[in-house]
Amino acid sequence: MEYKDKTLFLEGDVTKFTTTDLLAEFSRIKISEIEFIDLQKVKSIDSAGVAFIDELKLKLKDFSPQLINVSENINASIETFSAEKMPEPKPAGKANIFVMLGASLYNWLDNFKDAMYLSADIVYWSFIGIFDRKGQRKGSVIQQSILIGVDALGIIGLLSLVLGLILALQSAAQLRQFGANIFVADLIAISMVREMGPMMTAIIVAGRSGSAIASEIATMKVTEEIDALKMMAINPIRYIVVPKFHAITICMPLLVTMATILGILGGLIVGITYLDLSVVSFYTQVINVLTLKDVLIGLSKSVFFAWVIVIIGSFYGFKVTGGAEGVGKATTLSVVASIFAVIILDALFSLVFLI
């Protein structure tokens, strides 16, 4: 690049490999006045090179330089790639904070309304589905029970056992100081049955099955499988969601029961090894402290958690737009929303049953 007699001379290749150097070189040249950009010695040019020339013209717009000595080939490239002749993009509307807030509120209300309709649909068709299997695939409840329940046994069992161990260990150190070792059984039994068992199970199921429900439905939506079902006069909620709803309603209390038992077992292990308790005394204490009400609260909570997980997973699945990115987003949102909803619901349950 050379600047002489009000003319900027470009030479050689003006391509993506040289553009960066050319720009740096240009910034070093002191230009007082310019009338022409001479392209006679330019051998080749690509879209990056044309963008560079556009940029030069923009930087030198006060002088409005003309391109001169442009060969036919170079001119053809400039004609094709120059951004100068493209239509001006529409200016983005100015963001107004009130408009944005209003739009978000409308969006939220729309989503809330859709979620309510979907919940009503799911609950209605699930109830109908108990008596009328039409619209469901044969064996789908069993298949879903395996996916949601049986396949989750290992991870829920292991985590519940560890949770019981942790709870017992943390409380044992304190209780020991007062010689109240035996009360570790009370603590573990009540907390596992009423709170930790159902909540931890629900959080794991939300992470495992809630995400699977959302991603399955979302993928079916983007690949037009949902539309295909509608075209076969099949209600997608009955075909896809109802079996999951039935399966999770059956599996969740069973998973919670197992989680609770293993959590208490974790407490027993700490009791025996760390607090010198016997199996009999621990067992007697657990049986004495637990009431039927505690068990029923824990199990009924688990059913509500299960329903919330299916409804939220389905909602985000059906709501998906876009392709693979939309599916990923729907899955993440459904897990976050399910866990949030489970914790809030648990807090509400605690409040109701405390009173």
Place this chain on the structure above:
Amino acid sequence: MREPIIKVENLVAKYDDKVILDGVNVEFFPQEVTVILGGSGCGKTTLIKNILRLFEPAGGTVTIFGKETTKMDEDEFNKILEKIGMLFQNGALLNSVSIFDNVSIPLEQHTNLPAEIIAKIIEVKLNLVNLGHAIRLFPSELSGGMKKRAALARAIALDPPLLFCDEPSAGLDPLTSASLDELLLKLKKQLKMTIIIVTHELASIHRIADKIIFLDKGRVLFQGTLQEAKVSGVPEVTTFFEVGKFE
């Protein structure tokens, strides 16, 4: 005068505020293959999705089998859908179940046929689309063309009198595309089927179209036979056939 099997009047379709179809009036007649064509984004797929209420139209009416469907309740419209087959652009097979199970869905849901008869029908339909060997495979194990043929087998499982195909030849090699066209013609003849196809493929249009509907910017520019289209004098239509000849 023959009654149309589908009559679309003043159909308006919008995505948010963008108008995709702007007062479309078209008719589809029984036992004819009607091809909907036009440039990309002109509203071809939107037209059939609005007819089938996969999107709710913003205005206008659609009459199918003599009944106005736009305001029908879901149960009533489902009765109409049971008489319609649809082949989606990408097949839209359920990926979680085998090809056999995919084809069995409409048969199990809408008939009381015994399992052995359903199995026979599935076998016949899959053989008809040359997929007899793939009956136990899953959609993920099939090529694009095979998926499309399996989806066609599902679409014709109930021998519907009306079949919609969204770009059936897209992505297929010329031989497979030609055999698919042959099959559609066979179905038209043997099952007295009315077929509505969205496609760009000129070769395919020449092979199967009884009528064509040409859309441009959400409006109908031409409807009539292929021969009429070529001499219609509508520049967009004649250019489409002229340019396509050299492709």
